Amino acid sequence: MSPTAKSTKPVKKNGRRKRRYMTMNAYTNAMLQFDQAVEVLGLTPDQVAMIKDPRKIIQVSLPIRMDDGSIRVFQAYRVQHSIVRGPAKGGVRFHPKVTLDEVKALAFWMTMKCSVVNVPFGGGKGGIIVDPRTLSLGELERLSRRYFAALAQDIGPDQDVPAPDVNTNPQVMAWFMDTYSMRHGAHTPAVVTGKPLEIGGSRGRDIATAQGTVYCLVEAAKHLDMNLEGATVAIQGFGNAGANSAELLRKKGARIVAISDITGAYYNKKGIDIKAAVEWKADHDVILTDFETTGKAEKMDNPMDLLELPVDILIPAALENQVTEENAGRVQAKIIAEAANGPLTPAADQILNKNGTFVIPDILCNAGGVTVSYFEWVQNRMGFYWPKRKVTEELHWFMLKGFKSTLKASLKHDVPMRVAAFVVAIERLTKAAELRGLYM
Numbered sequence: 001m002s003p004t005a006k007s008t009k010p011v012k013k014n015g016r017r018k019r020r021y022m023t024m025n026a027y028t029n030a031m032l033q034f035d036q037a038v039e040v041l042g043l044t045p046d047q048v049a050m051i052k053d054p055r056k057i058i059q060v061s062l063p064i065r066m067d068d069g070s071i072r073v074f075q076a077y078r079v080q081h082s083i084v085r086g087p088a089k090g091g092v093r094f095h096p097k098v099t100l101d102e103v104k105a106l107a108f109w110m111t112m113k114c115s116v117v118n119v120p121f122g123g124g125k126g127g128i129i130v131d132p133r134t135l136s137l138g139e140l141e142r143l144s145r146r147y148f149a150a151l152a153q154d155i156g157p158d159q160d161v162p163a164p165d166v167n168t169n170p171q172v173m174a175w176f177m178d179t180y181s182m183r184h185g186a187h188t189p190a191v192v193t194g195k196p197l198e199i200g201g202s203r204g205r206d207i208a209t210a211q212g213t214v215y216c217l218v219e220a221a222k223h224l225d226m227n228l229e230g231a232t233v234a235i236q237g238f239g240n241a242g243a244n245s246a247e248l249l250r251k252k253g254a255r256i257v258a259i260s261d262i263t264g265a266y267y268n269k270k271g272i273d274i275k276a277a278v279e280w281k282a283d284h285d286v287i288l289t290d291f292e293t294t295g296k297a298e299k300m301d302n303p304m305d306l307l308e309l310p311v312d313i314l315i316p317a318a319l320e321n322q323v324t325e326e327n328a329g330r331v332q333a334k335i336i337a338e339a340a341n342g343p344l345t346p347a348a349d350q351i352l353n354k355n356g357t358f359v360i361p362d363i364l365c366n367a368g369g370v371t372v373s374y375f376e377w378v379q380n381r382m383g384f385y386w387p388k389r390k391v392t393e394e395l396h397w398f399m400l401k402g403f404k405s406t407l408k409a410s411l412k413h414d415v416p417m418r419v420a421a422f423v424v425a426i427e428r429l430t431k432a433a434e435l436r437g438l439y440m
């Protein structure tokens with residue numbers, strides 16, 4: 001089923017078919033999460049109205065000249081959910097299953113993410129409906145530039161600052177930055193983050209999401225009295241967040257027993273040689289095709305079974321809606337660290353909470369990426385670049401503060417970490433919205 005598809009199958013519980021319907025619509029799920037936190041905080045309808053809905057939704061059609069001379073038109077979006085605490089901020093994904101509701105949900109989560117770690121940005125997200133693997137490099141460049149040109153009026157260092165997300169990378173950010181700078185006749189690196197180092201990227205941005213996830217895991221392990229050294233880990237997704245989390249956790253002495261990507265899931269009870277997997281991926285078109293032929297892991301029959309392995313830590317680092325009402329009851333991990341955005345549905349959350357799983361929610365767990373994006377934006381505006389040591393130190397501090405405020409709110413209100421993270425984020429947003437008041 002597609003990540004955003006709706007299922008209207010009645011949910012079977014205790015042998016009886018109940019008239020409850022589960023939703024796989026990311027935006028509906030995001031709004032359910034929001035409402036839960038609003039209830040804890042007891043916000044007024046006016047307070048909710050000030051922060052809930054996206055401020056601007058942009059939809060564009062992008063005609064591109066393909067290599068064979070034909071013209072293809074791609075649909076694309078940019079949603080600016082919030083500009084209350086600063087410019088809109090968030091990545092752009094290239095994926096065939098992008099939908100407007102998905103982008104709206106992701107933009108909303110960016111607002112919450114920036115607020116929970118207290119970086120001075122609002123939230124935004126963009127997406128192009130495309131499978132980038134079907135495009136040549138030239139076609140990809142033309143599509144990236146055309147997208148940025150189409151958004152030119154609405155983006156800028158003080159308006160909206162895009163970044164990488166699923167299937168976009170520093171090269172795409174370089175094209176974005178160049179397109180904007182050429183149009184404006186001014187070198188403007190702060191219009192986008194996640195750029196290559198050579199043209200204004202920040203040291204440490206490449207591993208920032210994973211680094212933030214690992215900082216959260218260290219704190220969660222402390223809280224739960226678990227030892228990360230020797231802990232077993234399963235990771236779904238072997239892109240930027242998944243692969244770097246694997247490598248950083250291996251360095252901490254954890255044993256990564258399973259990894260996966262679009263080619264399937266790979267398992268080794270004794271621990272997968274992560275360096276070998278990273279090298280294999282680099283040599284095989286950036287995917288793990290036939291990794292089992294190395295003898296370093298066996299291929300699992302069903303990649304979704306990775307989520308149900310008897311491990312200490314599960315890291316979903318791919319797409320939305322992976323743990324649902326259907327499989328949540330079979331998850332055995334003690335900690336789930338959401339390196340992806342929206343990998344658990346609210347119905348799954350309920351089951352996991354009941355079973356005592358400690359979930360580090362996405363808006364906190366993967367906030368390391370946008371935090372170092374903030375450092376990149378700051379460095380671009382200063383024209384002065386930090387050593388890696390400073391980036392790492394500052395990131396650690398921001399993540400620690402985010403984790404501690406969330407844990408404190410969780411204990412204070414007696415709610416799970418996800419609700420607590422939303423509570424922290426929404427409190428800050430509401431305060432900012434009230435201080436600013438209405439323009440007219």
Ligand code: GLU
Nearest residue numbers: 090091163165369370373
């Ligand atoms: N796409 C990343 C995220 O979902 C990073 C966003 C950014 O750096 O602005 O958090």
